[in-house]
Amino acid sequence: MExxxxxxxxxxxxxxxxxxxxxxxxxxxxxxxxxxxxxLPLVTSRGDRLFIGLLAxxxxxxxxxxxxxxxxxxxxxxxxxxxVVVLRWG
Numbered sequence: 001m002e003x004x005x006x007x008x009x010x011x012x013x014x015x016x017x018x019x020x021x022x023x024x025x026x027x028x029x030x031x032x033x034x035x036x037x038x039x040l041p042l043v044t045s046r047g048d049r050l051f052i053g054l055l056a057x058x059x060x061x062x063x064x065x066x067x068x069x070x071x072x073x074x075x076x077x078x079x080x081x082x083x084v085v086v087l088r089w090g
Contacts, residue, residue, distance in 0.1 A: 020050070024047065054083070056079075060075055
């Protein structure tokens, strides 16, 4: 695996996404999702909201890197807050 640039933040990110997907799978098996409509302009399931939240978080990180001099942990905290909001009220 020398061809990959595995750093601790990269590894933690992929582990966190894997744990999140595993938890969502267990939660879906225990309590099946009912599609609903929140503030997002479409009817979504729990998995849809997770995907939308992760995609928006990626764009938020790119925006912070490209348009500001903020540290990356600020983007991570903003992304985590956004993900919680989308999963809860999206």
